[in-house]
Amino acid sequence: MELTREEESALKGEQGEIMQMAYRILVATGEATDAEKLIPIEWAHLSGVNYNTIGDAGEEFLSTLSKDARVTVKTTLNPMGFDIDNVSNYKLDENFISKQLSIRNSYETMGVIPSFSCIPYEIFDIPKNGTQVAFAESNAAIHANSYDDLKTNKESAFSALASAIVGKSPYSSLRKEDTPNITIEMKVKNPNELSYGMLGFFAGKVGDTSVNISGLGEMDQRQCKAMCGGMGTSGTCAKFNFSKGDSNTEKIEFDEKEMKNVFDELNTSEKGDLITLGSPQLGLDEISDLTAKLKGRSFEKRCMVFLPRTVKEQAQKIGYISELERAGCEILSDCCTCLTPLICKDDVDAVTTNSIKGAFYLKNSNGVGINLKSLQQIVEDETR
């Protein structure tokens, strides 16, 4: 990778240890992705926020870093482990809460906007077409590349942080013209968000850096998010190209049989003890739709609803939150199903969810059983 004289000097440590570390990360990222240079970015979105995932090493690292490091571009960040407004309702120990708050303070000290959301594309204005950004959250990177006309690598927690500090990112294939290695034809009839989540999960397994996808009908935001979340979970692929591809591209069908394979891999239980909605977090449209679906109905078991704080505030004003709470929902902002410390296998055998991304992490990280159902099915089966 070619560096300018100034970039070389930063890598040698002539602009301080923080810039040296940040450039070491950007150079390693650039070499990994065959980038020939670094380019400016306008927005970074960080992962590595939840104490449940980054642990003491992450907390200590961020605490040290925040003494001197400051972000130089607009920087937003992923969910943390809990919602401070209702954390006392859950069995989290003092150590977890204080370490999580330390992480929050470190990011705020560095100048990061405390968005605690995995759907930055839904709660912030999207910059003009073709804008270079650096998103670490996988569903957000895929959404940005596929639906928002933005350009990003599927960043790691560190490359996004280094990009936030330096204001640059490697000019890798996804930022230029990327050639998808495969074309997937969607053959499943009458798909719901669960089907799209499984399609995404399948695509992430067969895709390299991007995939062509064809045969998709009109999709709503919930379905688009499910597809991006599914793909981000199963591989390194970071873009859907909505195209049939040319005759040289390998073709593969996603039919009922392939869908059943994914379903069988993730669905391990016939019923759940509690329900989670969100991973990715729900946006205002989904909250509005959920409120309408629950009109006059109530959940017969616990249902955790995850959403960004800004969406919660808007939904409160409109009256959705009181309606959802009446129906028995637990409303949680600033956090998400994915890698949540709020669901523990000592208390819960299995979770019902419509999220493939949520299912994957609940199964592998929380160690609970999974009962996959679409939202429509959840409302029909679990409320009255």
Add this chain to the structure above:
Amino acid sequence: MNKILVSGKVEGIVLKSNDPINFLGTVDKKTGIISDKEHSLFEKSIKNSILVFPSGIGSSVGAYTIYSIKSNNTAPIAMICKKADLTVATGCALANIPLITITDEEFESIKTGMKLSLNTDSTTLIHYQ
């Protein structure tokens, strides 16, 4: 392909896996032991090894795990991959663990237990002993 992701110079014993590694959730941060029953290195420690594996997979947060095992002195002394992925590359960059990629042929020829020296300043990156 030969690439230098993070430079450095070390000498040590190879621990090789033909399975990719998902650092988040597969590696015990305190001990450096692989805790995933499905993985070919299950119950083996990656501590102080030259870890040779095809590539990293899974969540980007895995980069923090690499930093974490380095802080806990349970990290490999170097990593060698077939394909460089962003999680492993940035985790190694932050933790200052030398990382290179090598050709498929050279990857095939390296076996667990071999003694190697790795020097990214030398024209031949790997010397077999």
